[in-house]
Amino acid sequence: MIYLILSVLSSMAIFVLFKLFSKFKINTLQAIVVNYVTAFTCGLFFYEGIIRSEIINADWFAVAVTLGFLFIAIFNVMALTAQKNGLSVVSVASKMSVIIPVLFGIYVYKESAGIIKIIGIVLALIAVYLTSIKQKDDTVLTRAIYLPLILFIGSGIIDTSVNHFAPKNNIQLFLAVIFGIAGVIGFIIIAYKSLRLNQHFKFKSIPFGIALGIVNYCSMYFLLKALRVDGFESSSIFTINNVAIVALSTLIGLLLFKEHISKTNWIGIVLAMAAIILISF
Template sequence: MIYILLSISCSVTVAVLLKLAKRYNIHVLQAVMWNYMTAIILSYIFFRPELQEITAVPSVLTIAIGVLLPAILLIFAASVRNIGIVKSDIAQRLSLFIPIMASLYVFGENFSGLKVAGLIVGFTAIILTLYRQSTVKADTGSYIYPILVFIGFGVIDVMFKKLALDKSIPYTSSLMVIFCISFVIAAMILGYIVLVKKKKVELINFICGVVLGCFNFGNILFYMKAHRAMASNPSTVFAASNMGVIILGSIVGIILFKEKVSKLNYIGISMALAAILLITLSQKYAV
């Protein structure tokens, strides 16, 4: 569980940095591009992958993840602009449904009674924790964005699990290739914005991107390590990570950003904690 806790901490830190980016007018796409460059450098420093391994890695799975990572971030940003952060966040969290179904039907995991109970409590917790009165009005067509957020985040989770199970090539080499692909995609999009829309590349965005990259690297690395350490229980990693982010993210939001939390939200946070306990217990007891 230590890898899950470390992944949760890094994930929430990334979310906090992105939230602060808006406050201080940081250009998110520029920061994201430098974030992937930082992840590439860290991958090389810590993993020292062989050139032969890196050139042998590119596959349909690694290429798909590399393209989807920056793409889903831009889709999420578009969703926030069109229908608001509340509904977009709900779509992201409910995407847990996709990897949970994959755990059952793709990875062949057996669900105990405790685990099923934990998942039911967990999905209820997601809805209650993220419930807010949204003031953002949106056209019917705008709801394509949260649908894409729901599908995108869910599919990426499943892809990372499949990558973690691949024993033929070190996953550290796969991660470096994924970061390289994501960097190229982000650089291409940024190039269009700089050349066509005349947006300046600024040093502050580079600095923020380096900091963001350190924690994003940690988030993905520990998430992969958790899946490898708990290979027979992917739903535990999917659910515990999601619930943990909700709990820690809510606490940080209340303390640092003075976010208003309703009674329903507090009940949701408590239920998320209960869900993690049930899912953790299901590792030891089959009911």
């Protein structure tokens, strides 16, 4: 359970950093790319083995490269969704995607699906939706509806694939390849925007990107470690991790950033706690 707690806390730090991006007017794409480079470096630093050219023949290598492309693609879809549909839609679509790895665990891994667990999962999905809705956000579901759908499916595929294909003994290297590929593509995008659109790199993005990269790597690493603890099912881990992040992030928004929490959000937080208890026991 300690790995799951560390993953949730790392994800909380990601939430705080993104809030600071807005406050200090940090270029999000540039910080994200620095984040990928930092996370890639963390993966190499903590890998205890010797990196050999044979890794390109490993069963997980092609998947890791594909996920690297998917990471940066979904980030751009997320940005477009925020512009076209609003921040609430982004939050709901990305967080509700947890149902994909949950169903995958139940049907493919034959994990338990008792009535209490099912009720907990349903409550968790309702909690995510209620907690993510912000009254002041201009949510327009009918405009560019394909974007939140792509975000929902893409986020679910990422979570499912990372869990299913990550090697048991080479988690650090697996994550390093994913983040490394995403970083390379991100640099290409930044170079294009710099040359063609005259968008210059802002060096204040670097420290924020480094901080984001460290907690982003920790979030993924500890989640994978939690998923590999004997006695815990992936469907339960994903649900608890997701709903805890949403609920606690909302509370952090209230305490640190004085954000308004509606009655609907409070109901979502209460349901989130109930869902965690049901799924845990």
